[in-house]
Amino acid sequence: MAHQHHQSLDKISSDDWTSKESNGEQDQQQLENMNTFNTLPPSEIQQTTTSLNSQKTSTNLTNTRARLGLHPIAPVIEEHDESEHSDLLWPKIRMSLKEPFAEFFGVFIMVLFGDGSVAQVLLTAGDPSAPGGDGWGNYQSISWGWGLGVMLGIYVAGDSGAYLNPAITFTNCILRKLPWRRLPVYFVAQFLGGFCAAGVIYINYVNGINAMEGHGVRTVPPATNATAGIFCTYPAADMTKAGMFFDEFIASFILMFVIFALKDDSNKGQFSASGAWFPLGLFFLIFGIGACFGWQTGYAINLARDFGPRLMSYAVGYGHEVWSAGGYYFWIPMVAPFLGCLFGGLIYDIFIFTGASPINTPYMGLGKLFNPKQTMQERLEQQKKDGLV
Structure with a gap:
C-alpha cells in the first residue's frame, strides 16, 4: 500500500515540480x-x-x-x-461489502495458520513416527504459524487496510483518522473470521482431539490432555490477575508501537514506510512476540483471534470452563489489547511521530475533549476532504 503512495508522490515530483513551464x-x-x-x-x-x-x-x-x-x-x-x-x-x-469481506478472510487465514500450528504441535507431541521421533513440531512451530498467518492475512485483506484486529482498528480510529463508522462493521467481520476459522480447525483435527482426550471428551487447561488451548489462550497456572493483564498489555503495546513505526513515512529506520515489506515486518514482529512473550498467556493480543475461537470451542462442547478457566481469564485478552495498543500508539506519536495525529495538535489533543461536537464535525469534514468517507 505504502509503495503506491511513494510512486504517486514521485510522479508528482517528476512530472510537475521539475517542469519549468508550470505557472504559479x-x-x-x-x-x-x-x-x-x-x-x-x-x-x-x-x-x-x-x-x-x-x-x-x-x-x-x-x-x-x-x-x-x-x-x-x-x-x-x-x-x-x-x-x-x-x-x-x-x-x-x-x-x-468488499472491505468487510477482506477483513473476514484476512482474519480467517490468520487463525487457520495460527490455530492449525497449535493443533499440530499439541496433538502430535511425542509421536515417534514424526521426523526426529518427538512429534510434528515444537513451540517455535507455533510462532512460525502465527507469524505466517498474520503475514498472509495482510496480503489477503489489503483492500480494507488489513487491520485484522479490533484493537488496532480502534487505535487507528483515534490516532490515524480511520472513520469511527467503520469500527463496528470491521469488528463484526474480524470476529466472524476468527470464529469460522476455529470451526474449520475443529473439523480438521476432531479425530486427533478424540484420540488424545477420548471420544466426546473435551477439557480445558490445566486438565491433563486438555485440547481447548488449540483454539484460544489460557494463562500459566502460577500467574496472578495483574501478571496476566500486564503480559497481554505489554505484548499489545509492542505490537502497535512497531506497526506505527513500520507505517511512518518519516521514520528512516525502516524501508520507506515498509511498503511491500510491511507484511514481512509483521511476520517478524509476531514471531518475536511469540518467542519472547508467549509463554505466560499465549499472546492473544487480539480479541478476534481469541474471543471468536473461544466462542466456537464453547459451541462444539468444551463447556462453560472456557469462560471460568484461569479465574475467568477470558476477559483479559478482550480488554488488555485495546489498552495496550492505544498506549503503544500514544507513546509512538508523543515521542517519534511528526505527522497528522491528535498528539500533534495544541495541548496534545486534550482541548478537543471539551468540545466533542465541534471536534467530530471538523473530523468529518476533513475525512470528506481526504476522500475517506
Missing part, C-alpha cells in the same frame, strides 16, 4: 493536492489511489456502503476490473 497557479494546486495526499493514513492510501477510478457503483450501492461506514465507492483498480454483468446480485453484494 498550477504549482499551488499541485502543492495542495500533494499535502492532502500526505495527510492520509497509510492504511487508506490504496483506497484513495484506486477506488476513485471506479464509477461502476450505483447510487443504491453507494448508499449501502455509506450506511455501513465504508467509503461510498469501493476500492477497485479500474484496469484490473474485468467483471461483467455488474447488475447481478452477487457482484452488488461483493462491491457493497
Whole structure:
C-alpha cells in the first residue's frame, strides 16, 4: 500500500515540480493536492489511489456502503476490473461489502495458520513416527504459524487496510483518522473470521482431539490432555490477575508501537514506510512476540483471534470452563489489547511521530475533549476532504 503512495508522490515530483513551464497557479494546486495526499493514513492510501477510478457503483450501492461506514465507492483498480454483468446480485453484494469481506478472510487465514500450528504441535507431541521421533513440531512451530498467518492475512485483506484486529482498528480510529463508522462493521467481520476459522480447525483435527482426550471428551487447561488451548489462550497456572493483564498489555503495546513505526513515512529506520515489506515486518514482529512473550498467556493480543475461537470451542462442547478457566481469564485478552495498543500508539506519536495525529495538535489533543461536537464535525469534514468517507 505504502509503495503506491511513494510512486504517486514521485510522479508528482517528476512530472510537475521539475517542469519549468508550470505557472504559479498550477504549482499551488499541485502543492495542495500533494499535502492532502500526505495527510492520509497509510492504511487508506490504496483506497484513495484506486477506488476513485471506479464509477461502476450505483447510487443504491453507494448508499449501502455509506450506511455501513465504508467509503461510498469501493476500492477497485479500474484496469484490473474485468467483471461483467455488474447488475447481478452477487457482484452488488461483493462491491457493497468488499472491505468487510477482506477483513473476514484476512482474519480467517490468520487463525487457520495460527490455530492449525497449535493443533499440530499439541496433538502430535511425542509421536515417534514424526521426523526426529518427538512429534510434528515444537513451540517455535507455533510462532512460525502465527507469524505466517498474520503475514498472509495482510496480503489477503489489503483492500480494507488489513487491520485484522479490533484493537488496532480502534487505535487507528483515534490516532490515524480511520472513520469511527467503520469500527463496528470491521469488528463484526474480524470476529466472524476468527470464529469460522476455529470451526474449520475443529473439523480438521476432531479425530486427533478424540484420540488424545477420548471420544466426546473435551477439557480445558490445566486438565491433563486438555485440547481447548488449540483454539484460544489460557494463562500459566502460577500467574496472578495483574501478571496476566500486564503480559497481554505489554505484548499489545509492542505490537502497535512497531506497526506505527513500520507505517511512518518519516521514520528512516525502516524501508520507506515498509511498503511491500510491511507484511514481512509483521511476520517478524509476531514471531518475536511469540518467542519472547508467549509463554505466560499465549499472546492473544487480539480479541478476534481469541474471543471468536473461544466462542466456537464453547459451541462444539468444551463447556462453560472456557469462560471460568484461569479465574475467568477470558476477559483479559478482550480488554488488555485495546489498552495496550492505544498506549503503544500514544507513546509512538508523543515521542517519534511528526505527522497528522491528535498528539500533534495544541495541548496534545486534550482541548478537543471539551468540545466533542465541534471536534467530530471538523473530523468529518476533513475525512470528506481526504476522500475517506
